[in-house]
Amino acid sequence: MSAVVLPIPRAMPQVLTLTLRTLRERWRSTFGWGLGLVLIGIMQLAVYPSVATSSEGMQAFVDQWPDALKEAFSLDAYTTGAGFLNAEMFSMMVPLVLIAIACTGAAAATAGEEERGTADVLLSLPVSRGRVMAAKVLATVIAVLLVAAATLLTIAVGAPLVDLDVGVGDLTAGIAMTTLLALFFGAVTLIVGALTGKRTVALGVGVGLALAAFLLNALAPMADWLEPWQKASPFEWALGDSPLVNGLDVPMAGLLLALSIIGVIVADVLYHRHDIGGR
Amino acid sequence: MDGPATALRLQGLTKFYGSQRGIEDLSLDVKTGEVFGFLGPNGAGKTTTIRMILGLLHPTDGTGEVLGFDIVKDSVALRANTGYLPGDLALYDRMTGRDLLEFLSRMRGGVPRQRYEELAERLHLDLSRRVKDLSRGNRQKIGVVAAFMHSPQLLVLDEPTSGLDPLVQQEFQRLVRETVEGGAWSRWPTGSGSWCMAAWWSWTASMSCANARPGASNWTSRPRRRISPAPRECNVWKFAGPPRRAGLPVRPGLC
Numbered sequence: 295m296s297a298v299v300l301p302i303p304r305a306m307p308q309v310l311t312l313t314l315r316t317l318r319e320r321w322r323s324t325f326g327w328g329l330g331l332v333l334i335g336i337m338q339l340a341v342y343p344s345v346a347t348s349s350e351g352m353q354a355f356v357d358q359w360p361d362a363l364k365e366a367f368s369l370d371a372y373t374t375g376a377g378f379l380n381a382e383m384f385s386m387m388v389p390l391v392l393i394a395i396a397c398t399g400a401a402a403a404t405a406g407e408e409e410r411g412t413a414d415v416l417l418s419l420p421v422s423r424g425r426v427m428a429a430k431v432l433a434t435v436i437a438v439l440l441v442a443a444a445t446l447l448t449i450a451v452g453a454p455l456v457d458l459d460v461g462v463g464d465l466t467a468g469i470a471m472t473t474l475l476a477l478f479f480g481a482v483t484l485i486v487g488a489l490t491g492k493r494t495v496a497l498g499v500g501v502g503l504a505l506a507a508f509l510l511n512a513l514a515p516m517a518d519w520l521e522p523w524q525k526a527s528p529f530e531w532a533l534g535d536s537p538l539v540n541g542l543d544v545p546m547a548g549l550l551l552a553l554s555i556i557g558v559i560v561a562d563v564l565y566h567r568h569d570i571g572g573r
Numbered sequence: 574m575d576g577p578a579t580a581l582r583l584q585g586l587t588k589f590y591g592s593q594r595g596i597e598d599l600s601l602d603v604k605t606g607e608v609f610g611f612l613g614p615n616g617a618g619k620t621t622t623i624r625m626i627l628g629l630l631h632p633t634d635g636t637g638e639v640l641g642f643d644i645v646k647d648s649v650a651l652r653a654n655t656g657y658l659p660g661d662l663a664l665y666d667r668m669t670g671r672d673l674l675e676f677l678s679r680m681r682g683g684v685p686r687q688r689y690e691e692l693a694e695r696l697h698l699d700l701s702r703r704v705k706d707l708s709r710g711n712r713q714k715i716g717v718v719a720a721f722m723h724s725p726q727l728l729v730l731d732e733p734t735s736g737l738d739p740l741v742q743q744e745f746q747r748l749v750r751e752t753v754e755g756g757a758w759s760r761w762p763t764g765s766g767s768w769c770m771a772a773w774w775s776w777t778a779s780m781s782c783a784n785a786r787p788g789a790s791n792w793t794s795r796p797r798r799r800i801s802p803a804p805r806e807c808n809v810w811k812f813a814g815p816p817r818r819a820g821l822p823v824r825p826g827l828c
Contacts, residue, residue, distance in 0.1 A: 303682030411663025420653035570629040
């Protein structure tokens with residue numbers, strides 16, 4: 295009886311193999327979201343010169359709006375470079391697209407495999423659930439970072455061409471805060487996915503909470519009873535200090551990063567305890 | 574040679590989940606070099622047992638050991654030495670068979686490409702097509718190749734021949750026979766003829782492919798708590814020794 299016992303494969307090649315496979319699977323949707331965001335960026339940049347040349351009239355028009363509305367749509371400095379980008383890109387489009395990528399990736403990570411039934415094949419391989427979690431998180435973070443980088447590059451290259459005045463450092467800070475915001479909601483989605491094993495539930499909770507936080511942040515200035523609650527919105531944590539003007543809000547960036555990491559750890563613990571459902 | 578070592582031992586394994594189905598207090602032993610048929614009506618808990626052995630489900634109670642590895646604590650090492658074919662096989666649809674097997678091989682730390690190519694050829698499986706374009710039978714073949722390709726010491730096969738046509742079923746049975754007897758496969762270095770094998774078939778699959786005839790006296794019934802709609806019996810058949818060409822000698826066991 296000289297049975298040869300096969301060893302547990304090494305961690306790095308295993309995690310990288312699974313990360314690459316996941317990225318390849320998510321490549322099309324990531325590319326689609328990224329392309330959309332880049333095109334919107336180009337379109338907004340193309341519109342900027344006409345906003346800037348009619349800046350007095352435009353600002354006067356915007357100034358007539360109620361304060362609450364102005365604040366809700368980040369219109370307070372609409373005709374400055376940073377103000378314009380804030381209103382047109384960073385108050386809604388960039389965060390929502392990055393959140394969409396993070397949440398779909400996180401929902402597909404464990405719950406998606408389970409729902410499709412492929413978790414049985416994946417988890418019958420000599421790979422621990424911790425490594426699966428690591429690879430899936432890595433793939434999702436890479437996807438979010440790629441789209442964030444493409445958006446940053448588009449605006450950083452395009453802004454000087456249309457005389458849009460925004461510092462590259464501030465722009466990077468804005469993208470960074472938005473990316474952290476997206477990763478935070480991704481972590482929330484990951485937790486629900488690891489707990490329930492249901493992709494749609496995870497996606498619903500993650501995106502639902504993100505939309506609620508978005509609306510809370512946008513509507514709070516308009517209703518007195520809602521205003522104290524604005525502080526509870528992660529959108530306010532990430533973008534409340536106007537990173538496009540004031541640069542990176544280090545404490546808030548640290549908070550979002552820490553919460554995201556804690557979220558991944560919680561998801562990992564839950565995933566280890568989870569019974570993988572049959573189809 | 575000493576008596577064959579224990580390949581798989583379950584003791585008092587219990588799983589309750591929800592109010593649906595589960596298993597209670599299941600104990601069994603499978604020796605190396607044995608083909609073990611695990612039979613029961615639908616919902617008896619065959620798949621639940623298998624998925625606990627693979628670490629997909631956590632036992633409510635009881636212990637299990639495969640090749641000396643604890644099914645809970647040493648799950649990853651256990652899986653390195655086990656080939657598993659899920660009963661309800663789902664694969665990554667967009668990959669070709671070859672890409673999929675290459676991925677699985679890398680996740681196992683690298684299986685020589687020649688091995689899965691050879692297995693695919695034996696089963697007449699076209700590896701260049703995408704999984705989603707394959708028929709159910711051909712997908713099942715990919716599952717068979719994936720379960721056998723790394724020359725595992727234990728094979729856990731949940732309804733392995735479902736969807737396979739009779740000719741492929743025969744080839745599959747030859748594959749099992751060779752594996753257990755260390756035949757053609759022993760030239761693969763990790764095999765070294767010390768195979769043990771547990772095959773888990775559903776009632777019908779084993780009836781047709783293993784010629785096992787359950788006698789009334791072997792049929793046990795035991796009350797099971799909290800397992801509402803499921804049938805109240807299950808039956809374990811043990812195919813002692815290497816299966817023979819004419820059919821598999823049957824030693825019934827109980828669960």
